[in-house]
Amino acid sequence: MKQNWSFRIQIVDTYLNSLKLSNDINNYYLNKTILITGGAGAIGSNLVLVLSKLVGDNGLILILDNFSSIKLKSSWNVPPLSNVMLIEGDIRNDRSLKRVFKENISLVFHLAAFFANQNSIDFPEESAEVDTIGHIKLLEYSNISNVEKFIYASSGCAIYGSYPQLPLKEDFISMHLTTPYQINKMVGEMYNNFYRHHYNLPIVNCRFFNSYGPGEIPGQYRNVIPNFIYWALSKGSLPITGEGNETRDFTSVLDLVQGLVKAGFYNEAVGENFNLASGKEISIKSMAELVNKTTQNTTPICFKPRRKWDTKPRLLASIEKAKLLIKYEPIIEFEKGFLENISWFKQNWEDIQLLSDFNPGINSAVRNKTS
Numbered sequence: 308m309k310q311n312w313s314f315r316i317q318i319v320d321t322y323l324n325s326l327k328l329s330n331d332i333n334n335y336y337l338n339k340t341i342l343i344t345g346g347a348g349a350i351g352s353n354l355v356l357v358l359s360k361l362v363g364d365n366g367l368i369l370i371l372d373n374f375s376s377i378k379l380k381s382s383w384n385v386p387p388l389s390n391v392m393l394i395e396g397d398i399r400n401d402r403s404l405k406r407v408f409k410e411n412i413s414l415v416f417h418l419a420a421f422f423a424n425q426n427s428i429d430f431p432e433e434s435a436e437v438d439t440i441g442h443i444k445l446l447e448y449s450n451i452s453n454v455e456k457f458i459y460a461s462s463g464c465a466i467y468g469s470y471p472q473l474p475l476k477e478d479f480i481s482m483h484l485t486t487p488y489q490i491n492k493m494v495g496e497m498y499n500n501f502y503r504h505h506y507n508l509p510i511v512n513c514r515f516f517n518s519y520g521p522g523e524i525p526g527q528y529r530n531v532i533p534n535f536i537y538w539a540l541s542k543g544s545l546p547i548t549g550e551g552n553e554t555r556d557f558t559s560v561l562d563l564v565q566g567l568v569k570a571g572f573y574n575e576a577v578g579e580n581f582n583l584a585s586g587k588e589i590s591i592k593s594m595a596e597l598v599n600k601t602t603q604n605t606t607p608i609c610f611k612p613r614r615k616w617d618t619k620p621r622l623l624a625s626i627e628k629a630k631l632l633i634k635y636e637p638i639i640e641f642e643k644g645f646l647e648n649i650s651w652f653k654q655n656w657e658d659i660q661l662l663s664d665f666n667p668g669i670n671s672a673v674r675n676k677t678s
């Protein structure tokens with residue numbers, strides 16, 4: 308099994324050519340040694356591709372990942388590049404952390420997490436161990452190692468609760484969270500703020516909204532877009548949990564990566580929290596119809612009960628703060644990013660079928676304690 312990397316590298320090259328990062332950003336990253344926890348994941352693998360270009364041949368991208376998000380514990384999502392080093396290990400494990408921090412790391416991008424809402428409901432203790440204890444360990448090592456920046460993958464769904472005013476602005480916070488994952492992600496931001504206040508660790512809290520794009524393998528705990536593409540390519544029915552008029556702020560993974568790269572560069576981001584999103588909302592039903600149309604899937608959509616924890620009828624982020632602080636500017640229109648995502652599926656369809664992680668007969672969307 309081997310991923311078609313040339314396709315993904317070409318997408319990244321095209322993206323970077325359109326983005327035209329400033330010389331200051333390019334020079335800042337050149338020759339650096341950077342740690343990406345969760346670098347074998349959906350977003351992490353894209354960050355690896357982009358940063359490996361920016362650090363150049365004399366830089367190094369270290370990935371620390373335990374492959375828990377991928378079936379068969381495979382390194383399938385790690386690109387074979389000469390300046391990328393994979394360390395298979397766990398953020399909860401001192402041996403793994405000691406090994407990684409031997410490398411004189413300048414920046415830490417902390418993306419490893421126990422993904423995501425439903426998984427954390429099914430396994431709340433492990434979710435807390437990874438997302439809270441593992442996170443604290445990583446902060447400790449980063450602090451002792453005097454890293455230049457610690458950039459954290461927080462989550463919009465973990466901060467703003469169910470019925471806030473739209474668009475979601477950073478200064479509103481809800482304590483009424485509906486999954487252990489959301490709680491742990493918010494706690495992660497709070498620990499970051501503590502390390503900033505007490506030790507002056509240069510932390511940055513980036514709040515992602517629903518990512519989509521090449522690199523995310525479908526599965527019972529994964530996001531709706533890869534799962535819908537998978538079912539549509541399998542000529543199955545797309546299950547909408549709810550009424551379909553619910554909306555999400557779907558964000559291209561490369562735009563999220565752009566935000567991370569800029570968050571690592573701009574000193575104005577230190578100590579701050581901000582949304583990284585597209586700033587546009589799309590209904591689940593219209594997205595499902597687009598998936599079916601594009602894949603020529605004629606099996607009708609079906610409707611299932613809304614999941615108890617899924618209490619957000621609409622999600623739309625304000626991206627004004629990120630625009631102001633780090634000059635964040637999403638450049639991928641949904642229709643274009645979405646087509647690239649489908650192309651990636653088609654290019655890797657046999658492997659994706661083997662790696663997709665659906666428990667037979669169980670769809671987390673409708674799973675309950677008795678199933």
Ligand SMILES: NC(=O)c1ccc[n+]([C@@H]2O[C@H](COP(=O)([O-])OP(=O)(O)OC[C@H]3O[C@@H](n4cnc5c(N)ncnc54)[C@H](O)[C@@H]3O)[C@@H](O)[C@H]2O)c1
Pocket residue numbers: 344345346347348349350351371372373374375376377396397398399417418419420421422423437441460461462463514515516517518519530
């Ligand atoms: N994908 C989204 O839409 C989204 C939205 C909001 C926030 N986020 C956050 O962004 C980050 C990346 O998300 P993603 O979609 O790439 O998730 P992912 O599951 O694809 O990637 C996470 C990676 O972390 C690794 N990992 C998990 N536990 C680990 C551990 N204990 N030690 C080492 N590695 C471990 C997994 O194997 C996986 O490769 C996560 O922190 C997630 O919470 C993602």
